Amino acid sequence: MTYRIAGLRALLALILSLLMAGAPAHAAPAAPVRVAVVNTPHFSGLMSLLLAGFEQATGWRTELYGGSDVFERAKRGEADLVIAHLGKHGMDAFVIEGHGRWPRTVFANQSAIIGPPDDPAGVRGMTDAAAALKKIAASGSPFIANQLAGVSYLTELLLARGGRLDKGDWFVDEGVAKGQALRLASERHGYVIFGALPFLRVQARQRLDLTLLVTADPILQRIMASVVVDPAKHPGVNVDGATALQDYLMRPGTQAAIAAFRSPGSPMQLWWPASRHNQSPPDDE
Numbered sequence: 001m002t003y004r005i006a007g008l009r010a011l012l013a014l015i016l017s018l019l020m021a022g023a024p025a026h027a028a029p030a031a032p033v034r035v036a037v038v039n040t041p042h043f044s045g046l047m048s049l050l051l052a053g054f055e056q057a058t059g060w061r062t063e064l065y066g067g068s069d070v071f072e073r074a075k076r077g078e079a080d081l082v083i084a085h086l087g088k089h090g091m092d093a094f095v096i097e098g099h100g101r102w103p104r105t106v107f108a109n110q111s112a113i114i115g116p117p118d119d120p121a122g123v124r125g126m127t128d129a130a131a132a133l134k135k136i137a138a139s140g141s142p143f144i145a146n147q148l149a150g151v152s153y154l155t156e157l158l159l160a161r162g163g164r165l166d167k168g169d170w171f172v173d174e175g176v177a178k179g180q181a182l183r184l185a186s187e188r189h190g191y192v193i194f195g196a197l198p199f200l201r202v203q204a205r206q207r208l209d210l211t212l213l214v215t216a217d218p219i220l221q222r223i224m225a226s227v228v229v230d231p232a233k234h235p236g237v238n239v240d241g242a243t244a245l246q247d248y249l250m251r252p253g254t255q256a257a258i259a260a261f262r263s264p265g266s267p268m269q270l271w272w273p274a275s276r277h278n279q280s281p282p283d284d285e
Contacts, residue, residue, distance in 0.1 A: 031241065032061040032238070033081060033245050034079045035051065035082075035245065036065045036070040036078070037065070038070055038085065044109075047064055047066070048064065049261060050249065050254065050257070053248075060244060062245070071090040071094045074094070074099060074234075077236055080237050080238040081226055081228055081242040082100065082229065083224055085222050086222075097233075099234070100229055100230055101229075104225060104250060104278050105226075105275060107258045107271055108221040108222055109195065109197055111194060111220045113129060113133070115185070117210075119213060121135050122135065122139070124214070125214070126214050126217075129219055132214045133159065133165065134165060137162075137166075137171070140170055141189070142189070142190030144185040145173040146192055147175055148177045148178060151193050158219075172184070178198075179202055182194060183208065185208075186208040186210050189209070200264070221272055224274070228242040249275070250275035
């Protein structure tokens with residue numbers, strides 16, 4: 001499996017270089033582009049792949065930081081480009097207060113309905129997450145409420161779409177979140193909603209009796225955006241490099257590479273192009 005992953009990443013890097021072969025070459029600037037990105041694009045390997053393609057296509061060098069404190073880091077003058085979920089706490093204030101320029105959407109990751117490999121509710125491969133949740137309720141299989149803010153909202157939305165499902169005995173709410181919710185689902189032979197990529201990371205360490213079952217519904221996706229740190233507020237920012245990287249991420253060839261990327265642990269597509277959301281729609285839409 002390790003060799004397959006390494007081979008796939010090498011192939012994707014080759015695809016990126018071929019797609020960008022016509023891009024103009026630049027002399028390598030002295031200052032690197034400092035990129036601060038939230039955890040999932042970092043630990044999945046996606047950002048490393050994209051930055052390698054950017055360096056090869058443009059001559060810029062990059063430095064990558066992954067963590068949850070990306071906006072705080074940028075406010076300290078330690079980042080030139082920030083990438084985070086569009087709804088992440090702090091993004092609105094970061095832009096409104098003049099620390100960053102207007103966000104540009106670049107890609108999306110996703111949550112998933114996760115459950116036992118034998119799937120007693122029979123939801124594997126469904127493309128409607130609300131219908132899948134309704135089927136779990138009808139089967140009487142336990143569904144573990146994951147008390148993570150974004151997941152709680154998504155769960156309530158799916159309950160409403162499923163016909164305002166009653167939270168009966170099947171709906172287990174013990175106030176747990178993240179890894180605790182996954183472990184409880186594994187112990188109860190039940191289902192849970194969680195980020196697909198964070199689940200794969202936990203699964204690689206703990207080998208829970210769970211697997212990804214429902215991923216194809218677009219409602220499970222969460223868009224991420226890039227924000228160039230504003231030099232008017234932070235004079236030392238590498239605005240040219242940050243803007244070049246943001247433009248590179250939105251190129252059709254880069255977006256195609258994002259769609260082709262597969263994270264270790266699953267052959268499923270868990271990353272989705274999102275730069276089209278920055279384009280102006282036709283006048284008749």
